[in-house]
Amino acid sequence: MDEFAVEMRDVVKIFPTPEGGEVAAVNHVTLQIKHGEFFSMLGPSGCGKTTSLRMMAGFEWPTEGEIYIDGTAMGRTPPYLRTVNTVFQSYALFQHMSVFQNVAFGLEMEHVPKKEIEHRVRDALEMVKLSGMGRRKPKQLSGGQQQRIALARALVKRPAVLLLDEPLGALDLKLRKEMQLELKALQKEVGITFVYVTHDQEEALTMSDRIAVMSQGKVLQIGTPVEIYERPNCRFVADFIGETNFLKGRVKKTDEDLLTVELLDFPREIKGVGQGNLAVGQEVSISIRPEKVRLEDDINDDTAPYKDSDNLLRGRVLTTAYVGSDTRIIIDIGHNISLIVWEQNHISTLDPQAYYTAEDKVVIHLPFENTLVLPEG
Amino acid sequence: METDILKPKRKFSLVRALREDSAFQGIALISPTAIYMLILIILPMILVAVLSFMTRGTYGNVVYKFNFQNYVRLIDPIYLRILLYSLGVGLATMVFTILIGYPLAYFIARSPVRKRSLYLFLILLPFWTNFIIRIYAWIMILRTQGLLNTVLLNLGLIKVPLDILYTPAAVLIGMVYEFLPFMVLPLYTSLEKIENAQLEAAADLGARPLRAFLRVTLPLSVPGMIAGSILVFIPAMGMFVVPDLMGGAKTVLVGNVIRNQFLTSRDWPFGAAASMVLMILTLAFTLYYTRKAGFGEELLV
Structure with missing residues (x-):
């Protein structure tokens, strides 16, 4: 096992603009995320945090630089060959499948035996406190419940790294606060590295072991919540x-x-x-x-x-x-x-x-x- | 109670009802459609239903005498064969429009947003020309000395001109051509609605592109496919212009039979009976199909 769960080395991502120009969404970013860490990427919209996450997932490829997952250079490895899983902002649950089928999907792709799939899906649903909901369709569930399904669907694969793209953004404030604590506890329980993208500074402070503050494609400061709050390194x-x-x-x-x-x-x-x-x-x-x-x-x-x-x-x-x-x-x-x-x-x-x-x-x-x-x- | 008695009973006022009475507002809003449906769909259908129980007079007039004779006449192997054949043509048209229309709709739905409206415009462009004229264009292409044969002969791909026109194959080509947009549009609507995040989620969970298509894209486009199938199958069953012009005398569909009863044989009651049977069969098939595969709201688009 490599020292770092995820490493970005001098990563640049350039997108074409509709006007025919170019814009660097991620501009020479270097950071290391340790195993078992709850790592947040925090910044205003357009700061490059989501693009960084999408590059870790494999939905985008760096224009320059390299991303390492568990010490292996990812290059242009497609998402389906990476040992990371994503919880999407919109949850992206499969509406035509039941909750059980949603959670089982990733295991079926790995050709896990049927008996084991049933077992693991049941455990995953229990973990997110949705036992007995397996037969429902995602649309029949509340936003908070859908969010948990998305979490279970990703965690059931036992990824090396779980990527979360503003997963609580669509929930109301009270539920969001509850979920923050629950997510944090869950992360400690499963011991999986979490990379968490958010624009909500309070959320980042509450949950993270370390935070990377980003602005305009660059990382400004990486540190613990206390360091970031008490000793910010710039205005x-x-x-x-x-x-x-x-x-x-x-x-x-x-x-x-x-x-x-x-x-x-x-x-x-x-x-x-x-x-x-x-x-x-x-x-x-x-x-x-x-x-x-x-x-x-x-x-x-x-x-x-x-x-x-x-x-x-x-x-x-x-x-x-x-x-x-x-x-x-x-x-x-x-x-x-x-x-x-x-x-x-x-x-x-x-x-x-x-x-x-x-x-x-x-x-x-x-x-x-x-x-x-x-x-x- | 007392106040109720004392209160003067207000007279019905149209203005007040429109403003305050939500039930009246509902009726008022739906009435243009309801009147339209009543005059153009329900009344003619009742007319046809009544007609189907009458008899043809000696000079092609309608004799108003109730009987089941027309339906008895339809229980004839000839008509049964025509009916089954029509069903086959309708289903074949449906299948081919799906096979051709799906990749087309998929391509449009995955194109950049700005290009999509252009492609959709091109799909609809043929409708600017009269249907009969477009069918004649196909006759020009398919006939023995037509465009297709000329090209193939000159390229040396064939030695003898192909006899496509006035065969069932020509009818199928004409039908598929005519009904393709009715399949492409609902399919496109369905495919376009699939969020990119759904496909990303599938890939993220380990699905290679083909499996992601089979497990996510395809099932999510089923509503569009059903809607398209209904839009293609129902009119295809009643089509008579294409078999008339492109199938020669060899291909007779239910639509031709009905048309002939009304226009050539002047046996309106029998034609009405055939219409009723066709309608009931189509309705039964459509109901079965939608029950079986779920009903898509795409039909409303």
């Missing part, structure tokens, strides 16, 4: 995963543990953690997650930029929105810039004094280590 990743505030700046000093950045919009210095190699003078984005700041009533007239370990910004509350677990506050810090801050409601009270309201003067504490200095991109 795009920070923006795409979760919510954040950006301030524009220019690097002033790099000689300390923390970078010092001069803001572009108003004269101010901010200290933060730098990502990647940032040089003095380089233009950067400062990312401040709304839940990683602390608010304080503005009582004194202290204008010092730092205090202990925090950057300080003064502001005025514009609006607040109470959403239960926290209150979302938009704060005007002057110079036409406003920041979004989430204050956790960790005390249960009806006292209106306990909540910020519009026009309150506040000081925003941005701890240095929560202030990320990111290259543009």
Whole structure:
């Protein structure tokens, strides 16, 4: 067994456009997916994640580069000779076949003996909690159930890698959340490598061991959910995963543990953690997650930029929105810039004094280590 | 209760009924079709059914005297043979239109979207010319000194001209030609609807292209095939122009018998009886066929 379940080496995929031009859907992508890993490819539509998945499945062939599955170069191997199986976004169930026949289809193609097929199909249906549905037609089932059939149909083949193309995209939110946890548990149970394509960052964070964030045909960052969220390596990743505030700046000093950045919009210095190699003078984005700041009533007239370990910004509350677990506050810090801050409601009270309201003067504490200095991109 | 009595009974108002009464709206919406069907299909059919129990007068007029004589006359080996022969021609037409039409429909359905409408247009193009004229064109092609024989003779492929015209083969060629679009269009509709993801799923699960075709594409196109078969078989059974012009006197189908009763023998009651029998047999066959293989909504297209 090779070290990696799937490997993409410098893969390029070029499609002709209807106007007669060319577009690189996948642009020099290199990544390695380990055995037994739940690996997500995350990005907005058109970022190349689905094309990458389709190349692993064999529906498309790379224009350049090579894809390895279990260490074997795939080249132009057709889908029916690959040891991977796909769960399609539209499920692509065979409407003219019963649920049982759908799940049995892949095994029949392998000429598995009839007795064993029956046995394995029954196990697969049990695994996705659809025992006793074998005689139904796919159309008689709900969206969630159809999704499970598609999963059973692919898993019954015991593939080396299971490819999932936004499999939960058509389900409603509640069902989607349920299925996320179920899928994750299922993956741990069967131990098969999952490659999961999604544009839903929350879904990727919930389920994945590692995530590749893609944009415009390129992989921007590969890492665990914590790494991707807490230490994004560029502005795009920070923006795409979760919510954040950006301030524009220019690097002033790099000689300390923390970078010092001069803001572009108003004269101010901010200290933060730098990502990647940032040089003095380089233009950067400062990312401040709304839940990683602390608010304080503005009582004194202290204008010092730092205090202990925090950057300080003064502001005025514009609006607040109470959403239960926290209150979302938009704060005007002057110079036409406003920041979004989430204050956790960790005390249960009806006292209106306990909540910020519009026009309150506040000081925003941005701890240095929560202030990320990111290259543009 | 009291209010009911006090409320003045409103008079029927057409405007109000059209606006508020959903049952009335339904009737109003369907009535143009219903009237059309009544006048052009149901009334003539009742007329034919009634006629079939009457007798021919001495001068070809209809004598209104109820009897089963016409149906008794139909139980004759000659008519039975003609009927079976027609059935055979109808079925052969159906089979050949499937054999030729399927690859054609498949090709169109798998073409780039922009080219499909052009191909469909070409399929329908012959309908712009009169049917009789197209049949004469085929006579020109098939006759002894026709285009086909001239080409084959000049190429040295045959020594003696082929005698195709005025044989059952010529009738079959004419019928298949005429009814091919009726098979291609529903088949195309069926094939075009098959998502590419279905074929990808089949390949993904290990099916080679031929098996994917047999297990996925073919079964999914059955509704179109049934619809096409009905559209071809029913009119083929009643066809009389093609056997008349291309089959010579040798080929007589049910359609010719009926036509002759009405126009040549002027025995309308007997022709009506033959029509009724043909209709009932065709209906029975169609019902059996659709029950057996499932009914496709493609028929509605």
